[in-house]
Amino acid sequence: MAQEFYLRQAYGETLVELGGENPDIVVLDADLSRSTRTRLFADKFPERFFNCGIAEQNMVSIAAGLASSGKIPFASTFAVFVPGRCFDQIRMSIAQPRLNVKLVVGHGGISVGEDGTSHQSIEDLALIGSLPGFTVIVPADAIETAQAVRAAATHLGPCYIRLCRPKVPLVYEQSYRFKLGKAVTMRQGGDAAIIAIGLMVKAALEAAESLKRQGVDCRVLNMPTLKPIDEAAIIQAAAETGAIVTAEEHLEHGGLGSAVARVVARHKPVPMELVAIKDTYAKSGKPAELFERYGLTAKDIEQAVKSAIKRK
Amino acid sequence: MSIPRKCKPSTSAKSVKAEVFSSSASLAEMEAIAKRLRRHIITMTGRAGSGHPGGSLSAVEILTALYFKVLRHKPQDPHWPDRDRFILSKGHAAPVLYATLAECGYFPLEELLTLRQMDSCLQGHTDCTVTPGVEMSAGALGQGLSFSIGVALAGRLNSKDYRTYVLLGDGECDEGQVWEAAMAAAHFKVDNLAAIVDNNGQQIDGWNRDVMSLDPFPAKWQAFGWQVIEVDGHSIPQLAQAFDKAKKVKGQPTLILAHTIKGKGVSFMENNPHFHGTAPDAEEVKRALKELE
Numbered sequence: 001m002a003q004e005f006y007l008r009q010a011y012g013e014t015l016v017e018l019g020g021e022n023p024d025i026v027v028l029d030a031d032l033s034r035s036t037r038t039r040l041f042a043d044k045f046p047e048r049f050f051n052c053g054i055a056e057q058n059m060v061s062i063a064a065g066l067a068s069s070g071k072i073p074f075a076s077t078f079a080v081f082v083p084g085r086c087f088d089q090i091r092m093s094i095a096q097p098r099l100n101v102k103l104v105v106g107h108g109g110i111s112v113g114e115d116g117t118s119h120q121s122i123e124d125l126a127l128i129g130s131l132p133g134f135t136v137i138v139p140a141d142a143i144e145t146a147q148a149v150r151a152a153a154t155h156l157g158p159c160y161i162r163l164c165r166p167k168v169p170l171v172y173e174q175s176y177r178f179k180l181g182k183a184v185t186m187r188q189g190g191d192a193a194i195i196a197i198g199l200m201v202k203a204a205l206e207a208a209e210s211l212k213r214q215g216v217d218c219r220v221l222n223m224p225t226l227k228p229i230d231e232a233a234i235i236q237a238a239a240e241t242g243a244i245v246t247a248e249e250h251l252e253h254g255g256l257g258s259a260v261a262r263v264v265a266r267h268k269p270v271p272m273e274l275v276a277i278k279d280t281y282a283k284s285g286k287p288a289e290l291f292e293r294y295g296l297t298a299k300d301i302e303q304a305v306k307s308a309i310k311r312k
Numbered sequence: 313m314s315i316p317r318k319c320k321p322s323t324s325a326k327s328v329k330a331e332v333f334s335s336s337a338s339l340a341e342m343e344a345i346a347k348r349l350r351r352h353i354i355t356m357t358g359r360a361g362s363g364h365p366g367g368s369l370s371a372v373e374i375l376t377a378l379y380f381k382v383l384r385h386k387p388q389d390p391h392w393p394d395r396d397r398f399i400l401s402k403g404h405a406a407p408v409l410y411a412t413l414a415e416c417g418y419f420p421l422e423e424l425l426t427l428r429q430m431d432s433c434l435q436g437h438t439d440c441t442v443t444p445g446v447e448m449s450a451g452a453l454g455q456g457l458s459f460s461i462g463v464a465l466a467g468r469l470n471s472k473d474y475r476t477y478v479l480l481g482d483g484e485c486d487e488g489q490v491w492e493a494a495m496a497a498a499h500f501k502v503d504n505l506a507a508i509v510d511n512n513g514q515q516i517d518g519w520n521r522d523v524m525s526l527d528p529f530p531a532k533w534q535a536f537g538w539q540v541i542e543v544d545g546h547s548i549p550q551l552a553q554a555f556d557k558a559k560k561v562k563g564q565p566t567l568i569l570a571h572t573i574k575g576k577g578v579s580f581m582e583n584n585p586h587f588h589g590t591a592p593d594a595e596e597v598k599r600a601l602k603e604l605e
Contacts, residue, residue, distance in 0.1 A: 053499075
């Protein structure tokens with residue numbers, strides 16, 4: 001059993017490191033600093049931490065003002081609120097002027113669990129991914145989270161990093177090196193390719209393992225940078241395997257599946273299946289129960305691979 | 313890709329070293345500048361055939377006082393790190409800002425006639441990526457005060473002594489975000505920030521009091537922890553005095569409630585909500601310019 005860690009803990013600890021290295025790093029939160037772990041930074045650098053209270057629109061625009069004056073603001077809350085509650089602020093204050101703001105949000109997807117619909121962000125990747133110039137990252141484990149946060153700090157321009165609430169098993173070794181905009185081949189295979197993000201990377205690996213036992217060789221790609229997406233890796237996977245399955249903890253509208261489909265349709269049309277939430281809201285429940293109910297398990301991925309291969 | 317070109321630099325920029333803008337204009341000179349700004353607003357919106365002349369005309373003296381008296385700025389070096397910042401939150405009043413920036417020498421006056429045209433560096437609402445001197449892309453109301461808090465906090469963190477000024481519309485204060493920001497500015501004690509409300513009493517659908525009452529307006533700001541100064545927003549000396557007073561307050565942001573008249577300076581545009589978002593036609597331009605001679 002792989003060790004499990006909170007991605008947000010990795011975020012908070014990395015922020016503290018970055019704060020020590022660069023005096024221009026500032027952090028904002030909207031009354032969720034204990035949950036998002038920006039509290040770690042606040043304790044160490046109180047003069048560079050701004051708790052904006054439960055006012056996400058204000059937080060996002062303050063971050064923009066800080067960035068316009070040379071600071072590197074990291075603003076954090078839950079994914080339902082940023083971008084959900086302040087899309088226009090992100091659009092006009094950050095995306096249009098391409099300001100150097102980093103939005104790092106927790107509680108993405110339905111793995112939020114018992115809190116239910118209001119706190120389960122299943123549209124955020126569609127919203128943020130629609131904004132020109134935004135870099136969008138969904139790390140798969142704590143090791144990747146720490147490195148993605150560092151990459152965002154040095155990348156000039158608006159970034160969105162989506163984290164999730166529960167502990168996540170490691171899928172990487174410490175020696176892993178995250179590269180912005182690059183897919184990572186987690187497993188080679190020639191019969192089909194599973195492209196996954198976030199929590200679903202682990203499920204994709206499990207599905208591939210099970211399929212292997214049934215004689216189906218799956219390639220597994222982690223696509224931590226959702227935007228700009230690694231088109232070359234997608235085209236290569238489509239060309240070499242002839243069937244693609246995407247897996248994400250998000251609505252099938254406007255998330256990973258849509259982004260991959262755009263590339264596949266344009267460059268190398270092959271059968272595709274999308275493992276994602278189908279045009280509905282989820283309810284309260286344990287994350288595992290919800291994944292089962294809404295079709296996001298390794299079994300669902302396995303089934304999708306079989307369907308895609310059948311359509312070759 | 314279609315990207316509006318950036319404004320060409322002012323002709324003087326090539327020969328003149330970027331210097332701090334001289335703020336020695338006399339009151340009579342500033343009043344003459346204010347009249348020129350009004351003429352520019354009429355001419356440019358008339359030429360464009362669309363735009364927001366009403367709320368531009370009401371803010372003329374506010375921008376004149378700021379740019380020709382109060383602000384420390386360098387038109388030839390718009391990104392000078394020590395500049396005082398002016399943020400136009402009511403982005404639809406872009407014409408008055410463009411006219412002011414052109415009069416200061418940020419870009420040539422002829423650019424004003426390209427307002428709202430394809431590939432113009434003067435977009436319908438302010439766009440900081442193409443217009444020198446524009447600090448924030450605005451037009452979506454309610455965001456400028458929050459943005460200005462960020463700018464002011466950055467100044468504090470960087471130990472810079474620049475001041476941040478932000479102009480809001482009164483109708484804009486319907487937006488909830490304005491009050492989130494009002495609360496935060498007092499909480500963070502940004503005394504290097506002064507907000508001005510262009511209190512012309514009207515918004516697109518009519519008088520504020522009929523659309524959405526703001527009363528008791530000054531008391532609301534006071535209750536949020538601001539120093540409030542009320543002035544005649546068409547009196548340059550009163551405005552200058554208010555800006556001076558704002559500088560002296562410690563630990564608290566200042567709100568200058570500038571009582572103004574929408575469409576000020578042109579008889580048939582004054583207090584006429586029609587000219588909030590409608591440009592004067594050719595005949596109206598002629599009449600307006602005659603009044604502004």
